[in-house]
Amino acid sequence: MLRKTASKKKSKPLRPYDQIADLIGSVKDLPPDASERTGEKFTEMLHEEARRKLEAEDWIDRVRKIALALPDTFEKLSHGEPTFFVKKRSFAMIDNNHHSSGHVAVWCNAPPGAQESLVAADPKYFFRPPYVGPSGWLGVRIDRGLAWTVIADLLKQAHATSSAPKKSRL
Secondary structure, eight states, X not given: OOOOOOOOOOOOOOOXXXXXXXXXXXXXXXXXXXXXXXXXXXXXXXXXXXXXXXXXXXXXXXXXXXHHTSTTEEEEEETTEEEEEETTEEEEEEEESGGXXXXXXXXXXXXXXXXXXXXXXXXXXXXXXXXXXXXXXEEEESSSOOOHHHHHHHHHHHHHHHHSOOOOOO
C-alpha cells in the first residue's frame, strides 16, 4: 500500500502585489509582470497619499494660525476634527476628508445669503457642507488653490457672524 506524502514545495517570497491581493481583488489571468507593475503602482499610491497628508497638515496649520489670531478664539476637537470657537460658539471646522469626503476644506459660519451666492458663483471652491449647510454654513475647499487672503477674510467673517449676539426668537 502506497502512502501519499505531502509534497514539500518551497514557497516563493511574496511579491508586493501578492501581499495586498486579498485587499484589492484577484490576480487571475494577469500577465506575468503584472504583480511587479501593480506593486510599483501601489507604492506610488502610498507615496501620493503620504504627500497629500503632509499638504493637508500644512493647510490645516495655516487655517489654525489665521483662526487663532482672531480675538477670544480657542480650538478643540469636535466630531474628530479641529474646530474653532468664539464665546463658546463654533465659527469654523476643518473637514480633512471627513467621512471620506475626498477633500480638505473648512466649514465656516456665514451671514444670511452668503452660502447661496458663493456656491452659485464658484462651486470649484465653495459648497454646502453636510450637517451645518442647512443652517447657512459655507464649505470652503482649501485644497484647490483658493487665495489665502480670501480664506482669511471668510474666517474673519465667520468669527464675526458667530460672535454677534443671537437674534431674539419670537
